[in-house]
Amino acid sequence: MTATHDRSAHSLLSDDALVVRTDVAHAALVASWLPLHAAPPTRSQSRATIDVVADERSAARDDGGAPLLLRFGGVRVHAADGDVLHLAGASAARGRIDLAAKRATISAPPAATAPPPDSPLAIDVYSMLTLSAAFLVGRLGGALVHAGGAVDPDGRAWLLVGDTHAGKTTTCVSLVAAGGWRYLADDQVVLRSASDGALVAEGWPRRAHLDEGFRDSVVTGSRATVDLRTRWGDRWIPRAPLGGVLLPEVNAERPTALAVAADAAAFTALVRQSPWLMADRAMTGGVMQLLRDAASHPAFSLSLGRDSYARGDVLAERLSPARGASARR
DSSP states (O other), rough: OEEESSSSEEOOSSSOOOOEEEEGHHHHHTTTTTTTTOOOOOSSOEEEEEEEEEEEGGOOOOOTTTTTTEEEEEEEEEOOOEEEEEESSSSSOOOEEETTTTEEEEEEEOOSOOOOOOSSSHHHHHHHHHHHHHHHHHHOOOEEEEEEEEEESSSSSEEESTTSSSHHHHHHHHHHHHHSSSEEESSSSEEEOTTOOOOEEEOOOOEEETTTGGGTOOSOOOEEEEEEEHGGGGGBBBEEEEEEEEEEEOOOSOOOEEEEEOOOHHHHHHHTTTTTGGGGHHHHHHHHHHHHHHSSSSEEEEOOOGGTTTOHHHHHTTTHHHHHHHHOO
């Protein structure tokens, strides 16, 4: 973290295209959202910025009656004139995204101490940061997807696409813990096209939520926070070419199994995990094309049984046909 005039800056993408800047007063509030790889930008100019500022007047701002485009968690996204979006939640936090200028501002009243993570303010700021990043990544020609990313021994990234509790984190951690595999992130991945046209996935790793009994191969139903970068920092990789798509689903009473999935199923899952997709019509076409390109890679449904829970060796063996299909592509 670097501070300049009581502000800090964090780069979110490998080329410093998107940077989050925050007042020191809200540094702790932003810290829970920041991906663990976020570091001071190395370039003087970024293409898009998110500013989190302390503002006593934020509670008085409203959407001006603008049409409602999207609800994400408790945050409402309203369309204003031109390419401007307003964000409002249950707390005093407010946001404004100027899509044309590629700038977002999130304002919240200053506080003597950081609010607890389950407070309305903290929850709203977290959602507003995600929304701001998603819209700006779209304007930068990429796509932010609610998905995990595991990297096979051949260096190809596999998107783990599914709803909460589908098994994304468990799959990612099981593979990494067993060795041979690396990871991008367990919950958010950015898709972008490389200069040669190849589709590349970049991970936004954060502290993961994993069952407390994972280490002992026991399902307790209670979740603990795990810092993947601290435990397996040498197995994190910032970006990798896309190898394929996995659609995990927990079926504890059945053996773990892999089945070919149709392109349409993979595309539908990717769209579902991009809830901001249609709110910015100018970016929708480009993002949809990225998701179509991702879905055209080998795609498989992954039924996760108890036999592979915390058993990365078993899981890796089941995924061998997927790796073979990707190698032949």
